[in-house]
Amino acid sequence: MADRRYSDEDVRRILALAAEAEAAAANEPERTWTLADLEQIGAEAGLAPQAVAAAALALERRAVDVEPERSRYFGLPVAVSRSVPLQRHLSDEDWERLVAQLRETFSVTGRTRVSGARREWRVGNLRVTHEPAGAGALLELRTRKGDARAFLQFGALLLVVAVIARLLATVGGAAGAERLTIAWAAGMIGVLLMIVGVLRLPAWARRRARQFEALAAYARRIAAT
Known part of the structure; x- marks a missing residue:
């Protein structure tokens, strides 16, 4: 079959038939699957049904929970989340072990x-x-980084104040020099706040993501025993 050669007419017919098949497939309604279907498919692939059910719930939560635009502000990450399907419920003892690990990871007691x-x-x-x-x-x-939005908003506000003060300073008069000083000070502080936000928020998000991944692995190990 690999060595067979086709004439120009054969090529036209083959491509036409392929195009018809592609168009017919595109017009067919997308198939929907039940959780039982997914569990059966997962079982054939060696996945436990409870793991498939937990993963399906994680996907649903991701779709309806924190919107992408709320997890970022000025393009910077202000929220981090991780959904972890487990193959079984954690017992009370398991949960206490996980809580102990949480307290150690974040150095807080929590509630x-x-x-x-x-x-x-x-x-x-x-x-x-x-x-x-x-x-x-x-x-x-x-x-979620609780002070991130206020921090960045204040920096942006100071930049706006700096621009307005600079424009007013061009009017002249005795207050011109004072307005120019205000514009310079507000602009410097605003730029400084924005730079600090740009530097600290990605680092914070990466650190939390690494902590969440380590905790997810720890919880999976508990659930696997």
Whole structure:
């Protein structure tokens, strides 16, 4: 088959048939799958049904939770999140082990809360939750840089003030020199705040992402035992 050669007419017919097949496939409605379908497909690939159910829940949460535009501000990351499907529920003892690891990682005690089958550990804007997802479970880690928006907004406001003061200084008069001084000071502080934000927020987000990944791996090891 690989060595066969085709005439120009054969090529035209083959490409025409391929185009018809592609158009027909594009017009067919997209197939939808049930969770049972996914669990069966996963089982054929060697995946536990509870892990598939937890992963499906993680995808749903990602779609309806923090919007992408809220996780960034001025193009800078102000929120970090991680959804971790687990192959089984964590027992009370498992949860205590995870909480101990959380306290060690972030060097804070935090507060724990249990509401039915849902468990939560929280300190400030940092929150970790664990809840059932079918026979599996879903662990969610979320945090937000609480002062980031106000910090960047204040820097941007000072830059606006600097521009306005600079424009007013061109009017002249006795107040011109004073307005120019205000423009210079506001501009310098505004630029400094924006530079600090640009430098610290990505570093903060990378550090939290690494911590979340390490905690996700720790929780998976617990769930695997």
